[in-house]
Amino acid sequence: MPRTPMFSEPLHVGRPNVGDRQRLLERINGALDRLWLSNNGPLVAELEERVTTLTGARHCVALSNATTGIQLAARACGIRQGQEVVVPAFTWIASPHALEWAGLVPVFCDVDEETATADPQSVEELIGPRTGGILGVHVYGRPCRVTELAKVADRHGLPLLFDAAHAFGSTYQQQPLGGFGSAEIFSFHATKYINSFEGGALVTNDDEVAAKVRAMRNLGLSPDRDIVSAGTNGRMSEISAAMGLVSMDIMDDLIEVNMRNELWYREGLAGLPGVTVRSQAPKERANHQYLVLEIDAAASGVHRDTVHETLYAHNVFSRRYFYPGCHQSEPYVHAPAVHAPVPLPHTEALSTRVLALPTGSAVGEAEIAGVCDLIRTTLAG
Structure with missing residues (x-):
C-alpha cells in the first residue's frame, strides 16, 4: 500500500454529471x-x-x-x-x-462473451x-x-x-x-x-x-x-x-466526453499484453458511459484483482462489474437447483476479467493518463 496515493481526490466510476x-x-x-x-x-x-x-x-x-x-x-x-x-x-x-x-x-x-x-x-x-x-x-x-x-x-x-x-x-x-x-x-x-x-x-x-x-x-x-x-x-x-x-x-455533449475519454484510455493502454478495452457494437450509436477493461491473467501475468487493488490504493475506485456472477451471490448461490445451472462458464470467465474505470465529465486527460500509468506499472511488476 503506498503511503501517498497518486490522486489526492478520489476518482469514482459513475460520478454524477450535474449539467446546467x-x-x-x-x-x-x-x-x-x-x-x-x-x-x-x-x-x-x-x-x-x-x-x-x-x-x-x-x-x-x-x-x-x-x-x-x-x-x-x-x-x-x-x-x-x-x-x-x-x-x-x-x-x-x-x-x-x-x-x-x-x-x-x-x-x-449464460452470456455471449463478446457482447x-x-x-x-x-x-x-x-x-x-x-x-x-x-x-x-x-x-x-x-x-x-x-x-x-x-x-x-x-x-x-x-x-x-x-x-x-x-x-x-x-x-x-x-x-x-x-x-x-x-x-x-x-x-x-x-x-x-x-x-x-x-x-x-x-x-x-x-x-x-x-x-x-x-x-x-x-x-x-x-x-x-x-x-x-x-x-x-x-x-x-x-x-x-x-x-x-x-x-x-446535454446528452450529446456527455456522450462526446465519454467517447473522448475512451480514446484516451485506448491510447494510454495500447500494446499492454492481455489488456483489452471492451468495444461497443459496431455500426451502432452507444452512450459509452462505461469504460470497461478485460484483463487476461494468463496473457498479462497479473490478475484483474491485483490491478483493482492497486488502483484503490491510489484513490481510483474501479469496479469489478460484475463480480461475482449473480448465481454465485446471495441468496441464489445457496439454491442452485432452483436458480441456476452450474457452472456458467462464460459468466464466470468474464466476472474474473472485467474492470470498470472512471469516465464521464469528472475525469480528463491528466487523470486518465495517471490511471493508465498505474495500470502499466502494475503489469510491469
Missing part, C-alpha cells in the same frame, strides 16, 4: 411556485415526452427507479407470482433481486413449464441479441423484457433502444450518465402494458382516479424530473 445548475434551479423553482412536487406533474410529463421522442416508442412511464420498473413490467405482462424468469447471471444484482422481491424466480442463463449479454441458446435451454418470461440485459450499453431473443420468446409464447439500465441513447440495428420486446426499463440513477438523482422509466409500444403500469405506479388509480388494480407508489417526483431534463439537455 442554473437551469436545474429554474425548473425546481417552477415546481415550488406551482406547489406541484409529485403526482405526475408537468415536469414528469415533459420528461416522458422527451423520452418517447428520443426512443421513438409510443409510451414512456416515468418511475421512482428501474427496480420498480422491472417489477411493474413483469406484472403488467402477466408473469405470475412463483413463475420463473430467465435472466443472465452477468448483470448487476438489482436485475434478479427485482424479480425475487416480486415473488418471481430468477433462473440464470456480455444473454446467450439466446442458453436462454432457450432453460425454458420449461414454469417459465413466465425472459429478461434480457443490455450490458455496458451494448444491446442484447434482440432479434434472436425475440424469436425464442415468440416460439414459447413468452413476454420479453429488457433491463436497459445502461443503455439510454444506444441503438440496435440503428433503432433506438426502448421499443423492443414487451417493454424496456431505463435507469436514471445518479451513477448513470443521464440521471434524475433517483429514477427510471418504462418504455413500450404496447398500449395495454403502458396503461397498466401507469395505474400500478400510482397505487392502482386510473386517470379518472378509479381504483382499477393493485398498485404501489412508483411515481417520479418533479424534482427528479427537473434533474433528468437538465441531463437530457
Whole structure:
C-alpha cells in the first residue's frame, strides 16, 4: 500500500454529471411556485415526452427507479407470482433481486462473451413449464441479441423484457433502444450518465402494458382516479424530473466526453499484453458511459484483482462489474437447483476479467493518463 496515493481526490466510476445548475434551479423553482412536487406533474410529463421522442416508442412511464420498473413490467405482462424468469447471471444484482422481491424466480442463463449479454441458446435451454418470461440485459450499453431473443420468446409464447439500465441513447440495428420486446426499463440513477438523482422509466409500444403500469405506479388509480388494480407508489417526483431534463439537455455533449475519454484510455493502454478495452457494437450509436477493461491473467501475468487493488490504493475506485456472477451471490448461490445451472462458464470467465474505470465529465486527460500509468506499472511488476 503506498503511503501517498497518486490522486489526492478520489476518482469514482459513475460520478454524477450535474449539467446546467442554473437551469436545474429554474425548473425546481417552477415546481415550488406551482406547489406541484409529485403526482405526475408537468415536469414528469415533459420528461416522458422527451423520452418517447428520443426512443421513438409510443409510451414512456416515468418511475421512482428501474427496480420498480422491472417489477411493474413483469406484472403488467402477466408473469405470475412463483413463475420463473430467465435472466443472465452477468448483470448487476438489482436485475434478479427485482424479480425475487416480486415473488418471481430468477433462473440464470449464460452470456455471449463478446457482447456480455444473454446467450439466446442458453436462454432457450432453460425454458420449461414454469417459465413466465425472459429478461434480457443490455450490458455496458451494448444491446442484447434482440432479434434472436425475440424469436425464442415468440416460439414459447413468452413476454420479453429488457433491463436497459445502461443503455439510454444506444441503438440496435440503428433503432433506438426502448421499443423492443414487451417493454424496456431505463435507469436514471445518479451513477448513470443521464440521471434524475433517483429514477427510471418504462418504455413500450404496447398500449395495454403502458396503461397498466401507469395505474400500478400510482397505487392502482386510473386517470379518472378509479381504483382499477393493485398498485404501489412508483411515481417520479418533479424534482427528479427537473434533474433528468437538465441531463437530457446535454446528452450529446456527455456522450462526446465519454467517447473522448475512451480514446484516451485506448491510447494510454495500447500494446499492454492481455489488456483489452471492451468495444461497443459496431455500426451502432452507444452512450459509452462505461469504460470497461478485460484483463487476461494468463496473457498479462497479473490478475484483474491485483490491478483493482492497486488502483484503490491510489484513490481510483474501479469496479469489478460484475463480480461475482449473480448465481454465485446471495441468496441464489445457496439454491442452485432452483436458480441456476452450474457452472456458467462464460459468466464466470468474464466476472474474473472485467474492470470498470472512471469516465464521464469528472475525469480528463491528466487523470486518465495517471490511471493508465498505474495500470502499466502494475503489469510491469
